[in-house]
Amino acid sequence: MTLVDFFSPPRLGTAANLDSAVWPGDARYDVDGRIVVGDVALADIADTYGTAVRVLDEREVRQRCRAYRKTFPEFEIGYAAAALPIGAVADLVTGEGLALVVCSSDGLATALTAGVDPKRIILHGTGLSRDTLQAAVTRGVGRIVLGSPAEIDLLATVATRPQRVLLRVSPGIEQDLPRQAIGFPLDEVAAAVARVLGAPLLELIGFHCHLGSQIYNPDHYGEAIRRLVAEMAQVRREHDRILTDLDLGGGHAVAYRSGDAEMNLPELSAITEDALDAACARQHFPRPNVALEPGRGIVARAGVTLYRVLSVKQNDGGHASVVIDSAARGRTGDCAGMVVANRRATGPQLSATVAGRAGDVILATDVRLPADLRAGELLAVPCTGAYQPGATRPPVIAVRDGHYTQLVAREPNLLDRDAS
Ligand SMILES: Cc1ncc(COP(=O)(O)O)c(C=O)c1O
CATH class of the missing domain: 3.20.20.10 (Alanine racemase)
Known part of the structure; x- marks a missing residue:
């Protein structure tokens, strides 16, 4: 630790809840509860580049x-x-x-x-x-x-x-x-x-x-x-x-x-x-x-993919259906480790089925997400740096020491064109 570190109160929070077996070693929550990778808040990347977006540490x-x-x-x-x-x-x-x-x-x-x-x-x-x-x-x-x-x-x-x-x-x-x-x-x-x-x-x-x-x-x-x-x-x-x-x-x-x-x-x-x-x-x-x-x-572990929640439908029995803005035709299980990235959710959770915006593409079943999850919130999936379906479709943004830079630009796809 340097003198500067010693005398400055730490701005960033602890890494609790972010398992270093699946998250980059420097991933953590900041004081506002946002997930930070490479000293960059994932929410800032999503705001700058839109979602879906892949972050590479x-x-x-x-x-x-x-x-x-x-x-x-x-x-x-x-x-x-x-x-x-x-x-x-x-x-x-x-x-x-x-x-x-x-x-x-x-x-x-x-x-x-x-x-x-x-x-x-x-x-x-x-x-x-x-x-x-x-x-x-x-x-x-x-x-x-x-x-x-x-x-x-x-x-x-x-x-x-x-x-x-x-x-x-x-x-x-x-x-x-x-x-x-x-x-x-x-x-x-x-x-x-x-x-x-x-x-x-x-x-x-x-x-x-x-x-x-x-x-x-x-x-x-x-x-x-x-x-x-x-x-x-x-x-x-x-x-x-x-x-x-x-x-x-x-x-x-x-x-x-x-x-x-x-x-x-x-x-x-x-x-x-x-x-x-x-x-x-x-x-x-x-x-x-x-x-x-x-x-x-x-x-693999250097990559984190970000999605926006498009809709949340509460079903019976504490279960929800969540739709995110993924256009990838992934496999069930691709989003299994997802967590909320824009806030640190500590309250009750529910079990969710997560689907891409094509609707019929189930990306994960039985994901534990906050019971009060709302449309517009940001979800992050760790360990998505390798062999991702449509790997070059979302932009890829490298992060390091609080800086970020775009490595790969977003590729338009049919769904984007339909929506515009
Ligand atoms: C010949 C060869 N070498 C290395 C690899 C890398 O494999 P992995 O990413 O599972 O380490 C592959 C992947 O298919 C391969 O075909």
Whole structure:
């Protein structure tokens, strides 16, 4: 604490009731009872930019980058930009020492336009066009991850200079089935390796896997390491070639509501370190360079989405139907953790069903909201920084140290036009 802090009465209130598992670390109530993030009252953002609006706490993003780097000092951390594909965020996280993981031509363009060093970009080749792959090679993208024979062949034909590549492997422990469609199952890895090694300009440096999303059991990553190091040792036996890189993808769970399970990063670190030591010792294989690709884990908790209450209808039995000005076609549960943001409500609560303004889109059931909630009040949903439906529709406003700036402008939608 500085002298200035010591002699000034604190203007801001305590963080009581705002669970730091789901809210940015600096979120709190001010003396007027309004929720403040990045030292900016959310109500001021709503007044300035209208609602719906998404607030992104810059400090929280930086803190998450630093937490990952500190917890995994030996690993490379790449931000999976699909979680929140904004150039300014790419710039911010790379400034914090992270690499950037992109998986679309738009993602690649955003990263390059934001000035990210191409060598620090990991590009996933699935579904990419010849032009995008060609641009990636020409611009010097550091690593390209290939997940099918067709991708290998396409990159081999467009490469005009040596390109470092990883093969995406499905080690058989993926947590959500559809993803198994991407990548080489273990029994197809040998053929994929031979295919890449047969392409003169493709330099195979390692394997990649992505186990799914919202994984909170770190043991899955330990098992992935055991299986993939065994595959790397097999490549050495067959081709007398040592692969140096092992990318374990993302998928680390975050808590969306108080009490939700989340990935314990120190535990993940301990388990992956032990698995690496054991697997490398067992295979007499040199320790590879390991990368992680968190997306949600970096940005989810930094985002808070604000909505205005359009109407409140009290039903029988202490239940209410609340309509908010969300145009997103979300999923039920998207707004589960919402709270009133313009005042600190301490009185009786009721159970509410919350619907978007299209009426038929239920965003949450059984949300605890103040019994005296009125139209015009402001609601905030924490942990909405990643993979939001219509993520680029509402404006995105970054907040830091009492200042705010618009990162993404509002996109008009059909409902807005109908209303005007
Ligand atoms: C290849 C790859 N890496 C990383 C991620 C990031 O996952 P998460 O945001 O769950 O950490 C994804 C997300 O789908 C992915 O497909």
